[in-house]
Amino acid sequence: MTDTSCTRNDNLAWVAGSDAPEKGRVNLGFMPLSDAASLIVAATQGFAQPYGLTLELKRQTSWAGLRDRLQSGELDAAHALYGQVYGTHLGLGGAPTEMAILMGLCQNGQAINLCEPLRRAGVTNADALVAQVRQRGAKLTFAQTFPTGTHAMWLNYWLAAHGIHPLEEVNTLVLPPAQMVRHLRSGQIDGFCAGGPWGALAVDEKQGFTLATSQMIWPDHPEKVLACTRAFAERYPNTARALTMAVLEASRFIDASDENRRGTARLISGGEYLDAPLSAIEPRFLGLYEDGLGYAWRDAHPLRFFAGGEATMPWLSDGIWFMTQFRRWGLLKEDPDYLGVARQVHQLEGYREAAEALGIEVPARPMRSSRLFDGRVWDGSDPAGYARSFAVHAHPSLTPLAADARS
Incomplete structure (x- = not known):
C-alpha cells in the first residue's frame, strides 16, 4: 500500500499542551471484516502518530468477546456493531455498561446468503424462500452474528417484510462471522447474514449465493461504529478526540479513489x-458484485467509509432505529426514552470538534430521513409509533432476549 503518512502541521496543536492525549497508546479491537478497514489503515499507515497516538490493533474472534473486553477495559475502543453498542448500554443480555459512539465507521456492505442445496432446489428468490418455509417440515436455520447486532436486525427485517416471522418460522443461531462459510459448507446452517468478505467467499467457493445485500434493505444504512465505554470517553476526552480524528482521516483516504480502495483491500x-x-474482498470493496446465480452488477450503494462525512456522522436517528427494532422483537419490554438514550450514547460534540478541525462538514441536525425497501420512511420523529407499526412483530409472551453465544 502506498505510504500515506504526511506532515499535518495544521493539526499539531491538538497534540500539545492541554489538548495532548491523556493516553498515548490505545488498544483498539476489531473483527476480521472488510468494514474494519479504516481502523487498520489508521493504525498502520501513519494517520495516528500526528495526533500523539499509537494504535495497538487487537483482532477479536467473536462480538461477544469484543464486548466483554470493552466492558472490562482490556480494549480501550473498538470496531463495533451499531446495535450491539445500544444493547450493551441498555443491559440486553448482560449487565448494562454506559457506552459511547465516537463516530460511524461505514455504511452498507453486508449480505444475506443461502446455501448451495437451496439453490439446487430452486430457492433463489424471496417468494421461493417463503414457499420453502411454509412447506418444509423442519425449520430452516439462519445464522447472524450477535443478538442485538446489525445482522440480526437486517435478517429479521428482511424476513418479516416478506411475511416470514423470524422468531417463529425459522431457527436462528449466533456465529462469529469468520465461521459462517464453514457452517454453510457443513450443512449446519441454511443461510447467514454477515459482513464482508464472508458472503463473497461463500460465492467464490460455490458454497452459497447472495440473496440480498443489506443496502437493498436500506440504502446507505448505518453499520459499524467506533465505540468505547462512556467512562473511557469521559476520562480521556483528548484521546477520544485524537482517535476520532485519526480514523476520520483514514476513512477519507480510503474513499478518495479506487486506487486507495484497492491498496486498502490488499492491506x-x-x-x-x-x-x-x-478475490473475496476487493470486488465488493469496489462495489462490484456477483450473486452466485449468474448476475453481476455495480452497486449504487457500496460499502462507504466516508462519503463526504455522511458515513462517519453519528446520526441520532440511526441509533434510535435499532432501539425501535429491539422493541419490535421483544428485546425491550417497554419503550425507552429513545432520544434521551441516543443523546447519552452519541458523542456529538466530540465528533463535531474532530470533524471541523479537519474541514469536514457536520450537518446542523443529527437526524436524517431514509426510505427502506418496503417503502417505509424512517426519520426518527416517532420511534414508539414506528416500533408498533409493523404487522410482523414479537408476541408479548416471548422472553426479552436469549443468552448470547460466546463462541
Whole structure:
C-alpha cells in the first residue's frame, strides 16, 4: 500500500499542551471484516502518530468477546456493531455498561446468503424462500452474528417484510462471522447474514449465493461504529478526540479513489487482519458484485467509509432505529426514552470538534430521513409509533432476549 503518512502541521496543536492525549497508546479491537478497514489503515499507515497516538490493533474472534473486553477495559475502543453498542448500554443480555459512539465507521456492505442445496432446489428468490418455509417440515436455520447486532436486525427485517416471522418460522443461531462459510459448507446452517468478505467467499467457493445485500434493505444504512465505554470517553476526552480524528482521516483516504480502495483491500487481506483471499474482498470493496446465480452488477450503494462525512456522522436517528427494532422483537419490554438514550450514547460534540478541525462538514441536525425497501420512511420523529407499526412483530409472551453465544 502506498505510504500515506504526511506532515499535518495544521493539526499539531491538538497534540500539545492541554489538548495532548491523556493516553498515548490505545488498544483498539476489531473483527476480521472488510468494514474494519479504516481502523487498520489508521493504525498502520501513519494517520495516528500526528495526533500523539499509537494504535495497538487487537483482532477479536467473536462480538461477544469484543464486548466483554470493552466492558472490562482490556480494549480501550473498538470496531463495533451499531446495535450491539445500544444493547450493551441498555443491559440486553448482560449487565448494562454506559457506552459511547465516537463516530460511524461505514455504511452498507453486508449480505444475506443461502446455501448451495437451496439453490439446487430452486430457492433463489424471496417468494421461493417463503414457499420453502411454509412447506418444509423442519425449520430452516439462519445464522447472524450477535443478538442485538446489525445482522440480526437486517435478517429479521428482511424476513418479516416478506411475511416470514423470524422468531417463529425459522431457527436462528449466533456465529462469529469468520465461521459462517464453514457452517454453510457443513450443512449446519441454511443461510447467514454477515459482513464482508464472508458472503463473497461463500460465492467464490460455490458454497452459497447472495440473496440480498443489506443496502437493498436500506440504502446507505448505518453499520459499524467506533465505540468505547462512556467512562473511557469521559476520562480521556483528548484521546477520544485524537482517535476520532485519526480514523476520520483514514476513512477519507480510503474513499478518495479506487486506487486507495484497492491498496486498502490488499492491506486488510493479510493474515494478521482478515486472513482472507483478496478475490473475496476487493470486488465488493469496489462495489462490484456477483450473486452466485449468474448476475453481476455495480452497486449504487457500496460499502462507504466516508462519503463526504455522511458515513462517519453519528446520526441520532440511526441509533434510535435499532432501539425501535429491539422493541419490535421483544428485546425491550417497554419503550425507552429513545432520544434521551441516543443523546447519552452519541458523542456529538466530540465528533463535531474532530470533524471541523479537519474541514469536514457536520450537518446542523443529527437526524436524517431514509426510505427502506418496503417503502417505509424512517426519520426518527416517532420511534414508539414506528416500533408498533409493523404487522410482523414479537408476541408479548416471548422472553426479552436469549443468552448470547460466546463462541
